[in-house]
Amino acid sequence: MTLKSPELLLPAGSLDKMRAAYDFGADAVYAGQPRYSLRARNNEFRLEQIGQGIAEAHARGRKFFVTSNLLPHNDKVRTYLRDIEPVIALRPDALIMADPGLIMMVRERWPEVPIHLSVQANTVNHMAVKFWQKVGLARIILSRELSLAEIEAIRQECPDIELEVFVHGALCIAYSGRCLLSGYFNRRDPNQGTCTNACRWSYSTQDAVTDPNTGEAIAQPMEAGFSFAAAQQEAEGRFAACGGGERHPLADRMYLLEEKERPGELMPVMEDEHGTYILNSKDLRAVEHVQRLVQIGVDSLKIEGRTKSLYYVSRTAQVYRRAIDDAVAGRPFDPALIGELEGLANRGYTSGFLERRPAQDYQNYATGSSGARRSQFVGEVRQVHADGWAEVETKNRFAVGDTLEIIHPQGNRQLRLERMLSLEGEPLAVAAGSPLRVRIPLPGPVEGALLARILEADPA
Secondary structure, rough: OOOOOOEEEEEEEHHHHHHHHHHHOOOOOEOOOOOOOOOOOOOOOHHHHHHHHHHHHHOOOEEEEEEEOOOOOHHHHHHHHHHHHHHOOOOOEEEEEOOOHHHHHHHHHOOOOOOOEEOOOHOOOOHHHHHHHHOOOOOOEEOOOOOOOHHHHHHHOOOOEEEEEEEOOOOOOOOOOOOOHHHHOOOOOOOHHHOOOHHHEEEEEEEEEEEEOOOOOOEOOOOOOOOHHHHHHOOOOOOOOOOOOOOOEEEEEEEEEOOOOOOOEEEOOOOOOOOEEOOOEEEEHHHHHHHHHHHOHHHHHHHHOOOOOOHEEEEHHHHHHHHHHHHHHHHHOOOOHHHHHHHOOOOOOOOOOOOOOHHHHHHHHOOOOOOOOEEEEEEEEEEEOOEEEEEEEEEEEEOOOOOEEEEEEOOEEEEEEOOOOOOOOOOOOOOOOOOOEEEEEOOOOOOOOOEEEEOOOOOO
């Protein structure tokens, strides 16, 4: 059986990231429309940049999708057609939308424009897919809350519409985009594109009892030496995610959360037999499931991260491109790809709901920050001189004696850094980090390459 190669879809938070995505193997990118996408903040794409991005994509024979997927209140409904009209005139390959009202407005005004249903619509069954197909949509981006078996069942029931699945990136603690924390703390509505990622913040816990008169939670000192991490370790293997098994040892206890920037603002949090619900999800990584998704017949594999770095876009594009090409060619999965993704800043990885696992696998209880575990992005090659020395703009510290990985569309390789000079030609032992430019000897091809410092031995 000949397998169809799915589209590899990457985020474009800027034109430079868009170009990197294409250079490293993306077939298409998506960028947010200001005011009407879930990246209203940290969004470099205005109308001019959208037009330039679409033109460059089409010149390369690639695709450019415009994300217009917020759930609008009335004031944005009134201005929507006015603001989307010049975007549509630029001829993007599709609009990514979530709100039924806005979809209806676009379908009535521009019936020829392809629309992809955003993951924000939380499509979890084949009848919903058929509904949207009947409305006239070209592609359904399936909910992140589906298993591989459920995706396969939808594909079998809906063989003649495009399906898209997320395979890498941040996960929400609610159904995608439905979290209320940001709106509660900061008056910034996640569904209006202004999420502050309150689920990633640092919280402390305080023990609590219930006031018998009011039923409210009252703080009291925590037990000496109590640790959620220790309790979690104790509970490993003792309960299942969806009932069954032994009752969780913390099931009958109540705690109060306190965010470090809001002392004294105590919020009750409880655990039951289904597991724990502390706020911070691990990141999605499904590179090991690409082969199955290709076999299922998914049309597009999507990577999340429009606010992530150029390094993130390049590395994920390169890794998932190789995974797709191997799957289509019938080659076995290369476990080294997992190691390469460990070089990206991440909160720990999970396959999310693609595999049914205990709830502990989804949550990162230790930290809300990201950390690189295998390598660290340290620089971008800005210019290559005729003498073989490259001018590098540094991003993080590296030094003579470090092992560097050169990340390039034509292939990656490692070398030990033996010499380094300032732009004035003075010897350097250490590049202290951004902002700084240094010169190092790099054998070609290295034009436009990214550099990573290897932090630990390559597991391969």
